[in-house]
Amino acid sequence: MCFAFRAHTHLFDRIANQWQMVPLVIYFPIGLCLLIVRVFIGLHAFLVASLLPKSSVVRCFIIRTMCAVLGFIVREEHMHFKRKVGVKLLVANHITDFDHLAVDLVLPCIVPIISDSPKFLNWSLGLHDFGTKNGGDTFTQNVKHYLSSCEVPILMHPENATTNGRSGLLKFNSLPFTLDSIVHPLCISVSRPSPLEVSPTVLGSRWWSDLFWILLTPFTVFTLKYLESIHQKEGESVDEFAKRVQIEMASAMNVAATNYTEADKLEYMKRIAHSASDNSSSQHQQKQTIISSASAQRNISNPLLESTSQIERMAIRVKEVLPQVPIEVVKKDLAITANIDETITRLLDGTISYKAETVVNSRPEAQTQKDSQSSNQSNISKSELGLNTSAKTFGKSAFERMRSYKERKEALIEASRARYLRKHPEILMKMAKR
Amino acid sequence: MSSALRRLMAEYKQLTLNPPEGLIAGPVDEENFFEWEALITGPEETCFEGGVFPARLTFPPDYPLSPPKMQFTCEMFHPNVYPDGRVCISILHAPGDDPMGYESSAERWSPVQSVEKVLLSVISMLAEPNEESGANVDAAKMWREDRKQFYAIADRLVRKSLNLPLN
Numbered sequence: 001m002c003f004a005f006r007a008h009t010h011l012f013d014r015i016a017n018q019w020q021m022v023p024l025v026i027y028f029p030i031g032l033c034l035l036i037v038r039v040f041i042g043l044h045a046f047l048v049a050s051l052l053p054k055s056s057v058v059r060c061f062i063i064r065t066m067c068a069v070l071g072f073i074v075r076e077e078h079m080h081f082k083r084k085v086g087v088k089l090l091v092a093n094h095i096t097d098f099d100h101l102a103v104d105l106v107l108p109c110i111v112p113i114i115s116d117s118p119k120f121l122n123w124s125l126g127l128h129d130f131g132t133k134n135g136g137d138t139f140t141q142n143v144k145h146y147l148s149s150c151e152v153p154i155l156m157h158p159e160n161a162t163t164n165g166r167s168g169l170l171k172f173n174s175l176p177f178t179l180d181s182i183v184h185p186l187c188i189s190v191s192r193p194s195p196l197e198v199s200p201t202v203l204g205s206r207w208w209s210d211l212f213w214i215l216l217t218p219f220t221v222f223t224l225k226y227l228e229s230i231h232q233k234e235g236e237s238v239d240e241f242a243k244r245v246q247i248e249m250a251s252a253m254n255v256a257a258t259n260y261t262e263a264d265k266l267e268y269m270k271r272i273a274h275s276a277s278d279n280s281s282s283q284h285q286q287k288q289t290i291i292s293s294a295s296a297q298r299n300i301s302n303p304l305l306e307s308t309s310q311i312e313r314m315a316i317r318v319k320e321v322l323p324q325v326p327i328e329v330v331k332k333d334l335a336i337t338a339n340i341d342e343t344i345t346r347l348l349d350g351t352i353s354y355k356a357e358t359v360v361n362s363r364p365e366a367q368t369q370k371d372s373q374s375s376n377q378s379n380i381s382k383s384e385l386g387l388n389t390s391a392k393t394f395g396k397s398a399f400e401r402m403r404s405y406k407e408r409k410e411a412l413i414e415a416s417r418a419r420y421l422r423k424h425p426e427i428l429m430k431m432a433k434r
Numbered sequence: 435m436s437s438a439l440r441r442l443m444a445e446y447k448q449l450t451l452n453p454p455e456g457l458i459a460g461p462v463d464e465e466n467f468f469e470w471e472a473l474i475t476g477p478e479e480t481c482f483e484g485g486v487f488p489a490r491l492t493f494p495p496d497y498p499l500s501p502p503k504m505q506f507t508c509e510m511f512h513p514n515v516y517p518d519g520r521v522c523i524s525i526l527h528a529p530g531d532d533p534m535g536y537e538s539s540a541e542r543w544s545p546v547q548s549v550e551k552v553l554l555s556v557i558s559m560l561a562e563p564n565e566e567s568g569a570n571v572d573a574a575k576m577w578r579e580d581r582k583q584f585y586a587i588a589d590r591l592v593r594k595s596l597n598l599p600l601n
Contacts, residue, residue, distance in 0.1 A: 260529065263542070271546055320498065387455045388455060389457060394450050401450070404450070405450070413486050413596065416484055419484055420592070420598065421598070
């Protein structure tokens with residue numbers, strides 16, 4: 001039943017199990033020295049990149065060498081498919097915030113700004129503002145204008161969000177495919193030498209933490225696999241075209257072409273953040289998680305994601321059925337039963353008692369409005385209005401439950417009617433006259 | 435017991451013991467746990483204020499993986515409710531399934547959602563119709579162009595739902 005979310009987990013899952021920690025800890029001091037040296041070399045590389053003209057051979061060579069020193073190595077596969085002049089739109093899957101740099105090293109390109117990266121970095125990093133903030137139409141027009149006038153191709157990540165690229169591709173946004181009728185797909189994969197297989201990026205990480213790991217580990221290999229350019233067929237809709245490219249790329253990468261979107265990733269992150277907040281007793285963090293997904297992103301605690309233990313995975317499945325049960329309670333019981341079904345049964349029939357938590361991250365506004373408004377009417381108490389529909393107990397037999405259910409329904413209608421009449425006394429008068 | 439049944443039982447219990455104000459939901463008959471009935475109170479300070487609207491919820495066998503369907507069983511006049519009573523809101527659609535093509539990143543169905551959240555979304559839908567979705571074109575048009583008339587119709591529906599005389 002929880003295929004969907006298992007797939008999700010794999011799509012973004014993490015590195016290191018505990019064993020991989022050992023070499024990492026041993027390596028760490030060396031890595032730290034390397035990091036410091038590389039920061040200074042990196043500044044030089046940055047300067048060179050800013051000074052030399054884009055797409056000059058010299059720049060390519062110098063930057064590529066410097067990046068190799070920085071531990072940023074780019075490998076190319078299927079060179080015979082490498083972009084020919086004329087194809088101006090590159091599409092690639094999205095692994096880290098540095099994908100476009102890797103592509104830029106071997107295939108000078110520019111990337112439309114989507115995220116809120118610092119402005120002064122944009123130019124030297126090859127980011128270009130096409131007016132994304134002014135809405136889709138302006139963006140499309142600007143890009144089309146650019147494509148018709150300039151030779152340097154544009155790179156887009158139609159997934160819109162990063163994945164680890166090992167299980168599946170997110171559903172492609174159709175926008176890039178409206179720009180041109182021919183695209184050049186690239187499959188990016190990122191690896192690090194064993195035994196230091198720290199994953200290049202993790203759910204919710206920021207670009208500077210990814211950069212930190214790139215500079216710390218001995219090297220990071222970005223492998224670019226070129227695919228043959230794909231033309232939009234006649235009569236093919238943009239969505240079909242996007243889907244076809246997605247399937248083509250997925251099969252080249254040996255992963256699934258999923259239907260999950262960027263929004264699903266965000267939702268998933270919210271969920272993780274939500275269960276992460278269960279782990280900390282501090283109410284402050286919980287509040288923040290509830291406030292917005294943006295702050296949730298920052299709040300994700302990495303250790304929770306790292307542990308892929310059996311119980312953790314089973315607990316997530318139980319949470320899918322019973323989201324209101326605190327994850328701690330679920331885990332505790334799973335430690336005893338080691339069986340998902342049994343734990344669910346024990347939670348349901350009350351063998352295990354728990355304090356239900358608020359399942360909802362953000363209740364629809366109407367509810368809060370309603371609360372504040374009804375508190376304004378101080379002269380009528382809520383219980384008098386009869387809007388509280390809760391039962392005192394949940395009957396043991398179906399018969400008991402049905403009876404309580406019917407009674408409560410009648411009570412609600414009765415109370416609402418009384419309330420309406422109190423607000424509109426004129427109806428009561430009319431009814432009395434009849 | 436299948437996990438769908440378990441989950442529905444859990445939600446039924448939750449909604450019985452601790453329901454949001456003005457909401458009641460549960461199986462029509464416990465013989466069939468996949469057919470529910472819900473009573474939804476129109477939100478205050480809106481044209482549907484005070485009405486108690488019955489609706490039917492139908493759950494798929496693979497719930498909560500797939501979303502339930504919801505249909506008002508009373509007369510309803512609302513931009514996001516089809517004339518036959520079916521409710522059209524994003525939370526009732528699974529990601530990727532986008533019949534109206536307007537739900538970009540809005541909240542979609544996923545197993546973390548629940549009957550309670552669906553019903554709360556319906557309440558906020560009653561309070562604030564989504565003008566982009568035209569499940570009921572007439573209602574959407576009236577909501578945009580003749581709000582007064584819309585309010586009058588809504589008030590009639592409220593009275594009807596409470597079994598009160600219409601004028």
